[in-house]
Amino acid sequence: MLAxxxxxxxxxxxxxxxxxxxxxxxxxxxxxxxxxxxxxxSIGGAPNPLVxxxxxxxxxxxxxxxxxxxxxxxxxxxxxxxxxxxxHVAAHPSGLPTLSVVIExxxxxxxxxxxxxxxxxLPPERVRELLRDAGVVGLGGAAFPSHAKLTPAxxxxxxxxxxxxxxxxxxxxxxxxxxxxxxxxxVRGIAIFRELLAAREVLIGIEDNKQEAIAAMHEAxxxxxxxxxxxxxxTRYPAGGAKQLIRVLTGKEVPASRRSTELGVQCFxxxxxxxxxxxxACGEPVLSRIVTLTGNVERPRxxxxxxxxxxxxxxxxxxxxxxxxxxxxxxxxxxxxxPDLDAPVVKATNCIIAASxxxxxxxxxxxPCIRCGACAEVCPHELQPFxxxxxxxxxxxxxxxxxxxxxxxECGCCSYVCPSHIPLVQYFRFAKSEIWAREREKQAADxxxxxxxxxxxxxxxxxxxxxxxxxxxxxxxxxxxKAPPERTNAVDSPPAAAAGEPAxxxxxxxxxxxxxxxxxxxxxxxxxxxxxxxxxxxRLSAEQEREIAAVEARRGAQPATPExxxxxxxxGAPAGPQRGE
Amino acid sequence: xITALAIMALGAIVLGxxxxxxxxxxxxxxxxxVEKIEAILPQTQCGQCGYPGCKPYAAAISAGEADINLCxxxxxxxxRKLADLLGREVKPLEAEEKPKQIAIIDEQTCIGCTLCIQxxxxxxxxxxxxxxxxxxxxxxxxxxxxxxxxxxxxxxMQPIAENIDNWKWKYPVFEIKRxx
Numbered sequence: 001m002l003a004x005x006x007x008x009x010x011x012x013x014x015x016x017x018x019x020x021x022x023x024x025x026x027x028x029x030x031x032x033x034x035x036x037x038x039x040x041x042s043i044g045g046a047p048n049p050l051v052x053x054x055x056x057x058x059x060x061x062x063x064x065x066x067x068x069x070x071x072x073x074x075x076x077x078x079x080x081x082x083x084x085x086x087x088h089v090a091a092h093p094s095g096l097p098t099l100s101v102v103i104e105x106x107x108x109x110x111x112x113x114x115x116x117x118x119x120x121x122l123p124p125e126r127v128r129e130l131l132r133d134a135g136v137v138g139l140g141g142a143a144f145p146s147h148a149k150l151t152p153a154x155x156x157x158x159x160x161x162x163x164x165x166x167x168x169x170x171x172x173x174x175x176x177x178x179x180x181x182x183x184x185x186x187v188r189g190i191a192i193f194r195e196l197l198a199a200r201e202v203l204i205g206i207e208d209n210k211q212e213a214i215a216a217m218h219e220a221x222x223x224x225x226x227x228x229x230x231x232x233x234x235t236r237y238p239a240g241g242a243k244q245l246i247r248v249l250t251g252k253e254v255p256a257s258r259r260s261t262e263l264g265v266q267c268f269x270x271x272x273x274x275x276x277x278x279x280x281a282c283g284e285p286v287l288s289r290i291v292t293l294t295g296n297v298e299r300p301r302x303x304x305x306x307x308x309x310x311x312x313x314x315x316x317x318x319x320x321x322x323x324x325x326x327x328x329x330x331x332x333x334x335x336x337x338x339p340d341l342d343a344p345v346v347k348a349t350n351c352i353i354a355a356s357x358x359x360x361x362x363x364x365x366x367x368p369c370i371r372c373g374a375c376a377e378v379c380p381h382e383l384q385p386f387x388x389x390x391x392x393x394x395x396x397x398x399x400x401x402x403x404x405x406x407x408x409x410e411c412g413c414c415s416y417v418c419p420s421h422i423p424l425v426q427y428f429r430f431a432k433s434e435i436w437a438r439e440r441e442k443q444a445a446d447x448x449x450x451x452x453x454x455x456x457x458x459x460x461x462x463x464x465x466x467x468x469x470x471x472x473x474x475x476x477x478x479x480x481x482k483a484p485p486e487r488t489n490a491v492d493s494p495p496a497a498a499a500g501e502p503a504x505x506x507x508x509x510x511x512x513x514x515x516x517x518x519x520x521x522x523x524x525x526x527x528x529x530x531x532x533x534x535x536x537x538x539r540l541s542a543e544q545e546r547e548i549a550a551v552e553a554r555r556g557a558q559p560a561t562p563e564x565x566x567x568x569x570x571x572g573a574p575a576g577p578q579r580g581e
Numbered sequence: 582x583i584t585a586l587a588i589m590a591l592g593a594i595v596l597g598x599x600x601x602x603x604x605x606x607x608x609x610x611x612x613x614x615v616e617k618i619e620a621i622l623p624q625t626q627c628g629q630c631g632y633p634g635c636k637p638y639a640a641a642i643s644a645g646e647a648d649i650n651l652c653x654x655x656x657x658x659x660x661r662k663l664a665d666l667l668g669r670e671v672k673p674l675e676a677e678e679k680p681k682q683i684a685i686i687d688e689q690t691c692i693g694c695t696l697c698i699q700x701x702x703x704x705x706x707x708x709x710x711x712x713x714x715x716x717x718x719x720x721x722x723x724x725x726x727x728x729x730x731x732x733x734x735x736x737x738m739q740p741i742a743e744n745i746d747n748w749k750w751k752y753p754v755f756e757i758k759r760x761x
Binding site for chain 2: 090092093094096124432439441444445449451454565
């Protein structure tokens, strides 16, 4: 604890409101009547469904296989029957549907065969694959597949592994409760990650308003891995941002649009480490997560919820008060309003807050920017939100990129302090998604252009080839006309030639050539037909041959001459001639 | 006097040679303005502007033969960008602006005539003679060139539905005063 701590610039201190939801331990949420497990729950590729309607699945069975390196598998959270693989509303600010597996639990909760592995005996690549197939993703809220972050940089040795237990968002306590109750598993999980990254030092950063969690982690570390350091960091939002926590613990500042691995640091959330440990040491993939239910509710508490449980059933556990108007997923600073409570709990759902006008008063009307610079003072990434705001508002997206809009982590500090109540983050989100859409359009246009050019080149080439072919045919015709006139004259049309009518001769020549060509083509076709013998007639038994001969004879009998029938009969079958007679 | 003339003449020869060399060495192939215009055009290759593809239209704009408001797929946004690039006035679009669409072949009706395959400028239709055809959706630019040639009218244009992957955050709009 004597380590020197650093400061990140900016940040705010909103009211934390955390104590209400840590009064009771984590409880297991009951299984719902139907689970809607979205296949695309992490950043990266969308897993392919591996089950179909009518299949029975067991708890932990793979239902969505990772389709790319940056992608994570999805599993059945309990045993039961797959009712459908269909579009269901997603836990997403748009409220649009996404492909989900609908499972009806059978109540038996039967596990697949769990195979614990010893990560030390396996090569690191295999461990990363196992983590991907266990669906381990960043549970801090971003849901980035963890295995993709577990490859050490080749050029830089990994110095510090930062474990993020800061949990700076107000109201949210899921990581706090996890550290209090399951510290041992977290510490054992850290050992796995440390080995994969070959990190020299492990720093566990926890905000100093979580004394119980710090004590629990400290005790576990002392017992299991005394060289890890549990560090209490000052409570200041957003201390739990990866770059901010790295700055506070190590003093390293990750430059714009670079990764922390380039500086020899990597950062993981405590819940991620916990699930990785469960995945390897117990063979249990990620099937549930701890969700904080808080806000305007009668029973705020942390629940372990199966992924895919509709939020409507989850929020009912906390008994929202009557004046609850809406629900937020994530914290009040970075979360979004849930458009439809039928949306399921996913790996990114760390907290559901019941919002009421008393708790979160409606924002006052947006006023003009007075250029006070308060947003720039609190921006933890040292951006200039007011500049970004002007350019986003004017849809001048090129300029927003010059001011590094993509370094904005949307933490909401700028909106929080803005005296004009400008929803700055909303403008930045708008600008970012517009830039992405334009980028996609540009790529599509470039691809279309390339295909158009290729098609034109092909058309030109084909035309040239055709012209060449025609020219060759024409020249062949003229040379033929010149060379063998004696033959045609002698054989086909001596009288015409004798009569001295060159035009008529040419006409007959052309006719003759065409006829000859047709005859040749017919002969070729016949030859081809003869060549193409049916393939199932070789290696026949004597009996089969006899049978075939009989059939042939019967077919030939009626129109054919008696000799032919007799011949066919002579070659084999007794049935042939009878029918023929 | 003679020296002065000689110096000037020598200078003229040297500079002339340098300029002549530079004009060959640094010759710009093609018209860079055409490329810049083409980068703004949406590359649907639909011919709605009256030119056979985006590049001929870009060349026509660059030569001053065509107006900048003839590209419906580019929309008003495209017109604005072109006006910006060329220093011309923004004009309203000649045709009406449509949402982005893609062609869909009704596979039950398709007779496999390959006419639409021949019409598609970006090779986005898969099929063969007397076989069912289908649109490769990610490649379709929505140019509508395949709709007319179809003898059984089995191709329809459908707007691209919003999904989670192409969903965008909306421009923040606030009611200044809520109606009571």
